[in-house]
Amino acid sequence: MKNKPVLLLLLFAVCLFSCREDAPSQALLDQAKAWMNEHPDSALWLLENDILPERLSARQQADWALFLTQARDKNYQTHANDSLIRLAVNYYEKQPNPERLMMAYYSQGRIYQNNGDALQAQEFYLKALDAGGTDHAILARICNNLGMLYTYQEAYELALPQMKRAIDHLQQIGDSASQAFVLRDMGRTYYQMDSLEQAIASYQQALQVASASSRASVMQELGSCFIDTQQYDSAYVYISAALQNSSHFHRSFPVYLTLGKYYIEVGNTDSAHYYLQKSLDSPTKNTRASAYYHLSRIARQNQQWEELSLLKDQYEALRDSITEQNHAESIRRMQHLYDYKLVENEANLYKYKHLASQRKMYVLILSSFLIAFFCLLLYIYFHKKHNEWVDRFQSLLNKLEEKEQEKASNKERIQDLEESLTMEENQEDDLFLLEKQILELKNSLIDLENKEKQELDALLHNTSIYHFYQNTANLGTITNENKMELIQTIDMIYPAFKTTLTRILPVISEKELELCYYIKAEISQANISKISAVSVSGIAMRQKRLLDKIQNRGFDANDLKRVIRAIY
Structure with missing residues (x-):
């Protein structure tokens, strides 16, 4: 009891380390976002290497897709299509988050614009404006990009209002560097319209705020x-x-x-x-x-x-x-x-300079403790559930073994009683006969309990794929299609097989899972060796490793085949 606080502290530390190493952390996404403008290469590396998207929640996956699209854009990487950013768009369209939805639409428009699809880019920029976001920096970029698209299409009467809106947004945040670029674009647009006096006025305004x-x-x-x-x-x-x-x-x-x-x-x-x-x-x-x-x-x-x-x-x-x-x-x-990237880089050059490092540290520490506490609760809950499930499955295995032993014992006693009945003729004959009938009834009940499993096994034995694998002449011609057919057949006959197996062994490789299916199909070790192109000793080692894993999970099992064939 004296060591209990120490054990809890160690468990807490392990959970904290596990969350940081194995589970995607919100802190990593926040860090990537913070690096996005000043260190986009670091943000890209973090998003591509330190975060596993399949472990993220739906919201985190949307954030990850949005941030990764932005990071690739800022690192001058082209996008073959918009499949990645669509993950974010599809999520944000169903959520009350206009800022993220606006950014997702804007990023999707950027992809189409960089790929030369002006009409698609224009459509998503307009969607971004309608999203309801209030970030003046993003709104300015959207309006300016729309203005440039209209200019390239010679729709100058549509381009100029968008550029003026971009300037209004930039004035709201005091971004003079970006104002210079937009004013220069306005000058170019007026020049295309042969409005030279207005072009000169726009260029002169741009000079007043240009870097x-x-x-x-x-x-x-x-x-x-x-x-x-x-x-x-x-x-x-x-x-x-x-x-x-x-x-x-x-x-x-x-x-x-x-x-x-x-x-x-x-x-x-x-x-x-x-x-x-x-x-x-x-x-x-x-x-x-x-x-x-x-x-x-x-x-x-x-x-x-x-x-x-x-x-x-x-x-x-x-x-x-x-x-x-x-x-x-x-x-x-x-x-x-x-270069549109120059506009974005200069517009966001000083965006994060006033963030307090102490505040970041406190937020990070608090977030870490909250995540660790949550992970500890999850661990306790799932550990309890796992132990309950292990106990139930172990009890099932023990009952099966006890019934087999009881049936064998009953058969021996029945045989003894039959011999006694034939050899002796006395008043105890009726008692022996009654005991024999009781034992036979017990065996019948045990047989009835095993009947369902036997019927399922019979279904498997009658399938063509089972006979295909049992025919040793076919072992050298096994294809991936044959393997998939065998797996699908077993899953259909024993619906709980794979689920139960993965609960017993949460961490199991594809090769180990395939071996379990072969054992379920009653394929011998030598034939499994031929199918897998692995030596018999190698197959035996795999079986031993699987049995060790099962035992390490708390199961009292000495025979891998018995455990696998008991699952139905």
């Missing part, structure tokens, strides 16, 4: 607008500033192209030729195509006809290539494509 990484592209496009409105002084100021802010080598090529256009318009063809030649080193086809086009303008002005012909050929070759790859998208639209 250092996005200022160069905004200033370059603003300079291009000023060229089109013939405000060359302003154009030069912004294009020069864009060139100074282009810290990345590849981001300089569009600026070189715009600067070349500027010098053509102001009549400085030498400088124009210099910058257009530099832009030809761009890895982007549409930038090179535009450069060849403007170089051909210079060649035409200078009446350099041979060079003009070569430049036009190169321009047309690139133009045809771009048309084939993008199915009639214009060069201007191609320049408007940008």
Whole structure:
């Protein structure tokens, strides 16, 4: 009794460790969510390696599917289809959780958008808006993505309202970095509509809130607008500033192209030729195509006809290539494509910076103790149920053995009585006869109790698959279809066989389960060896391991075949 508190403490520690190692923990899902924006690679590894979805509850499986979709998206992994996120969508559609439903619809829309299915993406973005969520950051992304989809479809009158809504949501959370991207997209949309004054206003608003990484592209496009409105002084100021802010080598090529256009318009063809030649080193086809086009303008002005012909050929070759790859998208639209991941990363850069580490620790400790306490209660409950079931099954085995022994003893006594009746003729003959009849009646009752099992065994013996396996000539031709037919036949005749077996042995391998079915089908050890392509000694070792497992579960059993054949 003195050791009881120590044993309970050890049991509590084992349960806590088991929950952490074997069962999916809500804490792991929460950690993956916390890492999602700043450390998406760590979140992806955690979700793919540390969590077993088959052990999760329905709600946790939905969260896991949603988080895994987001993590793959943030790690630039493509999705072949939306089967994973559909798990989350199907669950959240039946639950009163508008925030998660909105995020699930948004993630499903992202998958379709990345796979080039604009209409499907648009449908799920609209569903996300109707879900009723209030997270301004997610709502801003949805509205902006909708706006870009409408822009690509040239539905500008639908695109602009969505972009304005995105800006409203971003202003609610003070996300200036993302506002700059949306305002830049608005400028591009106005440019497509030939509303140059409104495009300039949008670009100028974007500059006021743009981060250092996005200022160069905004200033370059603003300079291009000023060229089109013939405000060359302003154009030069912004294009020069864009060139100074282009810290990345590849981001300089569009600026070189715009600067070349500027010098053509102001009549400085030498400088124009210099910058257009530099832009030809761009890895982007549409930038090179535009450069060849403007170089051909210079060649035409200078009446350099041979060079003009070569430049036009190169321009047309690139133009045809771009048309084939993008199915009639214009060069201007191609320049408007940008990395959506950058928007999400900058929008969420500071989202978790103000979370208190002490609060996280307290929440984690409290959650761990609650989970451990719950697991302890579950262990006590299921352990009690298991012991009760073990006692019942052991009692059944003991009764079967006792009845067999009683029947054998009765047969011996009946035989003795018959001999006595034939050898002796006295007044005790009637008593001997009566005792013999009583013993025969007891044996009849035992036979009646065994009749149901014998009838089931007879059904099995009359099946074609049973005879197929008993025929040794067939052992070398056993297929997976034959194995499945045998298993299905046994399950049909003995419906409780597999359930009872797995209750006796909760941890049982496929090979061990298959061995139990062979024993139930009365296949000899030598024939099982031939079917399984395992030595006879190997089959014997498997049988011994199974018997050891049964004994370790608390059963008093010395014969594996007897235990298995007793199950019906």
